[in-house]
Amino acid sequence: MELLAGILFTLTIASTPLVYAALGELVVERSGVLNLGVEGMMIIGAIGGFAVAYSSGSVAMGVFGGVVAGATLALLFGAITQIFLANQVVTGLALTIFGLGISALIGQAYTGQTLDTFPRLYLPVLSEVPILGKVVFQQDILVYGSIALTAAVWWTLTRTRLGLIIRAVGEDHEAAHALGFPVIPIRLAVLAFGGGCAGLGGAYLSLVQTPIWVEDMTAGRGWIALAIVVFAAWRPWRVLLGAYLFGGFTIIQLHAQAFGVNISPQYLSMIPYIVTILVLVAMSTDTARRHFRAPACLGKTFFTVR
Amino acid sequence: MLRLEPRTERSRLLLWTTPLLAAAMTVVSAYAVFLIIGVDPAKALRHVIFDPFSSAYARSELLVKAAPLALIALGLSLGFRANVWNIGAEGQFTLGAIGGGAIALAFYGVDGPWLFPLICAGGIAAGMGWAAVPAALRTRMGVNEILVSLMLTYIAVLLLSALVSGPLRDPDGFNFPESRIFHESAIPPMLIEGTRAHIGIAIVPIVAIFLWWLTRYHEVGLSLRLLGDTPRAARFAGYSEARAVWFCLLISGGLAGLAGALEATGPIGQLVPGIPVGYGFTAIIVAFLGRLHPIGVVFAALALAVSYIGGESAQIAMSLPAAMVGVLQGTLLFWLLIFDLFVGYRVRLLGPPKKSVRATAESDREMSEAGGA
Numbered sequence: 001m002e003l004l005a006g007i008l009f010t011l012t013i014a015s016t017p018l019v020y021a022a023l024g025e026l027v028v029e030r031s032g033v034l035n036l037g038v039e040g041m042m043i044i045g046a047i048g049g050f051a052v053a054y055s056s057g058s059v060a061m062g063v064f065g066g067v068v069a070g071a072t073l074a075l076l077f078g079a080i081t082q083i084f085l086a087n088q089v090v091t092g093l094a095l096t097i098f099g100l101g102i103s104a105l106i107g108q109a110y111t112g113q114t115l116d117t118f119p120r121l122y123l124p125v126l127s128e129v130p131i132l133g134k135v136v137f138q139q140d141i142l143v144y145g146s147i148a149l150t151a152a153v154w155w156t157l158t159r160t161r162l163g164l165i166i167r168a169v170g171e172d173h174e175a176a177h178a179l180g181f182p183v184i185p186i187r188l189a190v191l192a193f194g195g196g197c198a199g200l201g202g203a204y205l206s207l208v209q210t211p212i213w214v215e216d217m218t219a220g221r222g223w224i225a226l227a228i229v230v231f232a233a234w235r236p237w238r239v240l241l242g243a244y245l246f247g248g249f250t251i252i253q254l255h256a257q258a259f260g261v262n263i264s265p266q267y268l269s270m271i272p273y274i275v276t277i278l279v280l281v282a283m284s285t286d287t288a289r290r291h292f293r294a295p296a297c298l299g300k301t302f303f304t305v306r
Numbered sequence: 307m308l309r310l311e312p313r314t315e316r317s318r319l320l321l322w323t324t325p326l327l328a329a330a331m332t333v334v335s336a337y338a339v340f341l342i343i344g345v346d347p348a349k350a351l352r353h354v355i356f357d358p359f360s361s362a363y364a365r366s367e368l369l370v371k372a373a374p375l376a377l378i379a380l381g382l383s384l385g386f387r388a389n390v391w392n393i394g395a396e397g398q399f400t401l402g403a404i405g406g407g408a409i410a411l412a413f414y415g416v417d418g419p420w421l422f423p424l425i426c427a428g429g430i431a432a433g434m435g436w437a438a439v440p441a442a443l444r445t446r447m448g449v450n451e452i453l454v455s456l457m458l459t460y461i462a463v464l465l466l467s468a469l470v471s472g473p474l475r476d477p478d479g480f481n482f483p484e485s486r487i488f489h490e491s492a493i494p495p496m497l498i499e500g501t502r503a504h505i506g507i508a509i510v511p512i513v514a515i516f517l518w519w520l521t522r523y524h525e526v527g528l529s530l531r532l533l534g535d536t537p538r539a540a541r542f543a544g545y546s547e548a549r550a551v552w553f554c555l556l557i558s559g560g561l562a563g564l565a566g567a568l569e570a571t572g573p574i575g576q577l578v579p580g581i582p583v584g585y586g587f588t589a590i591i592v593a594f595l596g597r598l599h600p601i602g603v604v605f606a607a608l609a610l611a612v613s614y615i616g617g618e619s620a621q622i623a624m625s626l627p628a629a630m631v632g633v634l635q636g637t638l639l640f641w642l643l644i645f646d647l648f649v650g651y652r653v654r655l656l657g658p659p660k661k662s663v664r665a666t667a668e669s670d671r672e673m674s675e676a677g678g679a
Contacts, residue, residue: 036452076640085651086643089391089452093590094639101632105343108627215629220460227453266468273457277443280454284447303312 007255012143013209015247017042017201019146021225022232022239023153024197030157030234031190032170032297036092037077039222040099041195042202045070047103049203050110050213059118062207063142063200070199071192073099078191081301082184088299096222104215115211118142142204147240149197154236166190170295173302183302198222220273227276230283234294242279249275309654310647320649322602325595328641329609335637345624353623354616354634364615366501370573371614373507374399374565376607378589380510380517381558383598387521388530389537390554394440394455396586397462398433398562399569404466405432406567407577410492411474411485421491426567433563434556436462441555445548451555459586467579474577485577494572506568510604513561518600526553562586584632591639610635 021038028035035041048069053062077095080086118140157163165186168176173183201221206213224246231245232238253268261268333351340347358368378395385392392398406429413421436458443449471483479486494504521527532540533550541547570581592610596603617631647653 080640080643084644084647086646090590090594090639091643093393093587094636094643097587097591097632098636098640101629101634101636104629105627105633108629220457223453223456227457230450230453264468264472266464266471270461270464273460276457277439277454280449281443281447284443284449303310 007251010251010254011244011247012139014251015244016143016146017204017209017221018225018228018243018246019150019240020201020204021198021222022228022243023146023149023236024194024201025225026229026232026234026236026239027153027157027166027197028190028194029229029298030170030295031166031187032173032295032300032302033081033187033191034088034092034299035074035077035095035191035194036089036226037073037095037099037222038198038225039218039220040096041070041073041198042099042205042218042222042225043103043216044073044099045199045202046206046217047107047110047202047213048199050115050206051106053115053207054110054113059115059207062115063203066199066203066207067196068199070202071196074191074195074198075188077195078188082187082191085301085303088301100216107213107215110213111215113213115207118208118211140208142200142208150236150240157236167295170297173297173300177302177304183304187302198225201225224272224276227280230294231279233283246272246275310651311654313650313652316649320645321597324645324649325597325602325606325642328595328638328645331641332634332638335641336634339633345626350620350624350626353620354613356616357619357623358612358615363501364619366498366503367615368608368611369507370502370504372604372607372611373504373510374569374585375589375592375610376510376604377506377513377565377568378558378562378586379592379596379603379607380513380600381554381561382589383593383596383600383603384517384521384530385554385558386534386593387598388534388550388554390551391452392437392440392455392555392558393452393590394437394457394459394586395558395562395589396582396584397455397459398436398559399566399586400459400462400466400582401436402429402433402563402566403570403577403581404462404469404566405429405563407485407488407570408469408474410488410571411577413492414486415489417489417491419491422494422571425492425571426564429563429565429567429570430560431563433559433561433566435559436563437555437559441552445551451551459582463579463582466577466581470577470579476576483579487576488571492571493575494568502573504568504572506565506572509564509568510607514600514604521600530554562589588635591635594639594642613638 021042025035025038045066049062049066052065053059056062073095077091080091080094081088155163157167165176165181168179169181169183169186177183202218205217205221210217225243228239228242228246231242249272252271253265256263256268333355336351336354337347340350358364378399382392382395406425409425409428410421413424437455439458440449440451440454443454444451467483470485474485476482476484476486494506497503497505497507521530529540529543529545530550530553532543533545533547537547565585566581569585570577574581588610589607592603592606595609596606613631613634617626617628617634620626621628621630
């Protein structure tokens, strides 16, 4: 029973950064922009969060630092793709290469440093309930925040005027422009939101998951977040489901030894990447494709004589 | 008031001068970054820019670094023209190292001039096989090749690490995760004595010239360009997208695999987990800096090699972090993408705001008619 609680507990910790990063990218893609630089924004969020938390002594400030770092990098992407009209695929890759480099550069001063552990909520009575108590009522605030954010993104996209405008821009930017919506400012704002989310996901890694800074510590999670958006067919609640599914596959390695599985750790580490490919294949079958369609303007450059 | 107007044809002058401008702006940006992190910028830049040319050995090392970058980027640029986004060259490079290295180890101690070509063929086949996965998934099921090829990179790196700590581990190596050191017949012949400049460097211009001929004079080149620029027109012309996807992925995978086999047997000399160092990703920058043109790519590879060798030299001389190289390379690509706007668009300084191109053209005609009358 203790083991099960432990597994479920690590599951939420492994999944939460994926929830944030994938939710941010979901909104960005719904507005018609394909930002492949999630990995870069996550890693800059990880070091930004760590550096701010370390120098200010406050993890709350650290979380804020991660958000700002991710949003800043996203705005750089926004400037290059929306104002300078560059190809979004290439710019996203540049963002990842740049983010990995600059984070390692900044992180050099913080290698080997440690932070205080992130505070957890201990709700009285409820957190004493066996298993459920540990899993549901003893998490840190960012875990609850990720679920609240899923609800908020779903509400905004499907039930509000703002969400309608974002989707209109993503489905047909020409029509949205003709209706008088400022396509480029909307996309820049959405990109900043997405970058902030990715930065928060990265900060979660360096502040909560393992409160130390390690170069390249995102290890492909940004790319997995991109795959989760496809898996989720651009729907927020399915992002949450997808993130927990992928989170589950990343922790198999941690717990396999406990069950006496005798396979090289490298093969176990491959599982999330293999599952990503399988999921992408499953999502591209004809029936899946009929039901779940990508935003029509995804990745297309919007240009108007201005 | 600034106004952008799409050019009917890309400016050829700007197409080839903007990479130089981007490089110049990268140097300026690097100067600023060095100032911010408290490093003497002039001294650091001197190391980065001039050290790679300072000695015969450094110059040979430049070629050693440029060769894999050029080989990979030559293949990638074919696909990027045709909207085939192979982002997993790093994985195909790693598989090439595994394939070539495994053959070298299988024939350990066996001498013969046939062995090295066999190793190269093994590297090419392994790289192609790894690239065939995204090719098959995209053509058969419509799966996005970007994510698949990238996931395969992570799997390849883990596979190499598993193999060198398992079946390919050196039996006399005190359990270190390394293979045996390859024997004489398994390593590439050297071009220049006393350096690490190997025969692979000589392969680069041959491949570049062949691909230049292919893209310029052969129908394949036309079909790829057409598929990239106007996919609908290409389909009407009868060019198959699936064939182009297979062609681009197999060529780029094969070349990345060859680069991997050469890297493992040449400069490194054994299989170690650290063989993939990001050439596959840097090659993406090389491809764009070289304007997806085979000859341009070769020069771009040399430029990026300077950033590696120079960065390494500055790292040793001034104890700068190794990550500096990634920052320089990312910045270079950013500047290039920014300048690309001016290749495809004309920036007009004057002109009334919020007036469409057609309206302007009409008013121009009216004016000229008025002038004629």
